[in-house]
Amino acid sequence: MKNMAKYIFVTGGVTSSLGKGIIAASLAKLLQARGLSVTIQKLDPYINIDPGTLNPYEHGECYVTEDGAETDLDLGHYERFLNTFTSQANNVTTGKIYQTVINKERNGDFLGKTVQVVPHITDEIKRRMLLLGKTGEFDIVITEIGGTVGDIESLPFIEAVRQLQWELPEDRVMVIHLTLVPYLKAAKELKTKPTQHSVKMLSETGVHPDVLVCRTEEPLGNDIKRKIALFCNVKQEAVIEAMDAATIYEVPLLMLREKLDIICMKKLKITEFNEPNLDKWKVYLDKLKYPKSKVTIGLIGKYIELQDAYKSILESFIHAGAMNEVKVQVINVHSEFITEDNVSEKLEGLDGLLVAPGFGTRGIEGKIIAVQYARETGMPFFGICLGMQMAVIEFARNVLGLKGAHSTEMDPKTSDAVINMMEEQKKIKMMGGTMRLGAYPCELTEDSLAHKIYGKTSISERHRHRYEFNSDYLEQFETNGMKATGINPDSGLVEIIEITDHPFFIGVQYHPELKSTVESPAPLFVGFVAAAKEHNEKTSSTKASTLRDALI
Numbered sequence: 001m002k003n004m005a006k007y008i009f010v011t012g013g014v015t016s017s018l019g020k021g022i023i024a025a026s027l028a029k030l031l032q033a034r035g036l037s038v039t040i041q042k043l044d045p046y047i048n049i050d051p052g053t054l055n056p057y058e059h060g061e062c063y064v065t066e067d068g069a070e071t072d073l074d075l076g077h078y079e080r081f082l083n084t085f086t087s088q089a090n091n092v093t094t095g096k097i098y099q100t101v102i103n104k105e106r107n108g109d110f111l112g113k114t115v116q117v118v119p120h121i122t123d124e125i126k127r128r129m130l131l132l133g134k135t136g137e138f139d140i141v142i143t144e145i146g147g148t149v150g151d152i153e154s155l156p157f158i159e160a161v162r163q164l165q166w167e168l169p170e171d172r173v174m175v176i177h178l179t180l181v182p183y184l185k186a187a188k189e190l191k192t193k194p195t196q197h198s199v200k201m202l203s204e205t206g207v208h209p210d211v212l213v214c215r216t217e218e219p220l221g222n223d224i225k226r227k228i229a230l231f232c233n234v235k236q237e238a239v240i241e242a243m244d245a246a247t248i249y250e251v252p253l254l255m256l257r258e259k260l261d262i263i264c265m266k267k268l269k270i271t272e273f274n275e276p277n278l279d280k281w282k283v284y285l286d287k288l289k290y291p292k293s294k295v296t297i298g299l300i301g302k303y304i305e306l307q308d309a310y311k312s313i314l315e316s317f318i319h320a321g322a323m324n325e326v327k328v329q330v331i332n333v334h335s336e337f338i339t340e341d342n343v344s345e346k347l348e349g350l351d352g353l354l355v356a357p358g359f360g361t362r363g364i365e366g367k368i369i370a371v372q373y374a375r376e377t378g379m380p381f382f383g384i385c386l387g388m389q390m391a392v393i394e395f396a397r398n399v400l401g402l403k404g405a406h407s408t409e410m411d412p413k414t415s416d417a418v419i420n421m422m423e424e425q426k427k428i429k430m431m432g433g434t435m436r437l438g439a440y441p442c443e444l445t446e447d448s449l450a451h452k453i454y455g456k457t458s459i460s461e462r463h464r465h466r467y468e469f470n471s472d473y474l475e476q477f478e479t480n481g482m483k484a485t486g487i488n489p490d491s492g493l494v495e496i497i498e499i500t501d502h503p504f505f506i507g508v509q510y511h512p513e514l515k516s517t518v519e520s521p522a523p524l525f526v527g528f529v530a531a532a533k534e535h536n537e538k539t540s541s542t543k544a545s546t547l548r549d550a551l552i
């Protein structure tokens with residue numbers, strides 16, 4: 001079967017935000033659990049080359065792969081579900097497609113031909129759709145088409161799917177269409193019309209879905225399934241009910257119950273497969289659903305109105321919470337509104353503080369005040385990327401007495417540039433894809449907190465930044481209690497800082513959240529949640545004894 005990958009396309013209709021990524025990832029998980037090797041890719045119809053230059057408010061978090069691609073956050077779901085890496089090839093945008101075609105045109109590769117959407121753009125889309133399947137690594141390549149059917153910009157992608165449906169043998173390609181079956185409270189009825197219209201619109205482009213996955217708040221029942229099957233011209237067993245789930249991690253099991261994997265394997269004539277091995281997944285889900293206690297973490301950031309901006313961090317907390325058998329409640333704290341006067345009121349009672357990654361000046365001073373609070377009160381602290389940089393600045397200002405200390409990102413004329421632009425970044429003028437991106441190795445100091453948490457001295461984590469700890473100040477920091485406990489062995493860059501004289505204070509220049517998966521939660525998140533749990537137990541027993549003392 002190797003070298004003859006089969007392709008599953010997932011399109012969406014009716015509305016956006018139906019969770020195509022989660023359905024694709026869940027199907028992939030089931031096929032993987034049955035012994036097939038699967039990968040998922042996302043084709044995004046926007047013109048940006050990648051989401052790296054997009055504001056998180058526009059597009060949510062930018063997910064970074066091992067090989068340094070700045071990608072759509074759905075790739076994060078793919079990795080978290082499958083526990084395998086994605087790469088540059090797993091996220092393609094209209095921008096990338098056009099860039100390739102236009103470069104070829106400039107190169108004279110089209111031999112005097114008029115370059116057109118069909119066939120040149122669609123050929124390039126098809127090439128990308130088939131690329132991962134040609135590596136020989138995968139039995140199945142699932143391709144999620146971003147956007148909603150009917151959008152002008154997704155038309156070339158749908159046309160490419162149509163052509164592949166026609167070109168490839170029937171058992172090598174299939175299409176799943178995700179739709180919505182709304183429940184009208186007043187009529188107490190599920191409505192199939194939007195699904196019918198959506199399938200009709202897809203069919204008008206020449207693509208006929210093999211399977212319909214219907215998002216719904218109420219069970220569909222056989223009658224509705226039959227009706228959808230009849231009017232949309234699919235088999236009744238191919239109408240899959242996708243009920244709202246309490247957690248996205250339950251969706252693979254819901255899809256298993258609905259036999260989504262079986263119907264796909266039947267269509268693709270896959271006859272060799274195992275009973276699904278989802279033991280680890282089920283253990284995880286059990287722990288997630290039945291936590292023994294709760295911790296409350298403050299997430300200090302500036303994009304907190306939008307949950308998707310910190311997607312991987314929030315998911316990492318879910319993984320780490322299950323690992324520790326606690327429910328992690330994340331309280332969003334807007335850094336812009338933290339002042340010296342209100343900091344204790346805002347942060348008191350939390351069990352840990354995470355200062356989030358970010359760019360630019362907005363909300364910076366609030367982040368620094370929050371770090372100071374955690375450092376001085378012994379509250380577990382975890383700083384990621386910008387969060388680590390803020391911890392360094394806070395320490396410089398308040399412990400080393402370098403009052404004007406800052407990052408040159410926010411204050412290019414600072415008296416003490418404790419965070420400085422990396423040398424190799426200084427010559428870069430273009431914004432897109434030019435940060436320090438992707439996986440880099442890091443060596444940990446023996447017996448440091450990081451070493452204890454990772455349980456080894458050599459690690460590799462993913463990066464996305466332009467600025468770094470300025471090593472000219474390292475000695476001053478270390479003699480005063482902030483140690484560099486993780487160093488890049490090749491460049492000498494400081495990747496981790498810790499305050500040894502604190503229950504849990506760690507800042508990392510990289511993004512551990514990008515490698516956290518259900519089966520392999522990020523060690524730092526697991527350690528941080530464990531520290532928060534300990535902090536919670538300690539403070540609640542102090543609170544209890546203070547109350548007892550008051551009562552005696």
Ligand code: GLN
Pocket residue numbers: 356357358359360384385386387409464465466467468
């Ligand atoms: N803005 C900082 C830098 O470029 C931090 C980036 C981040 O948090 N991802 O170094």
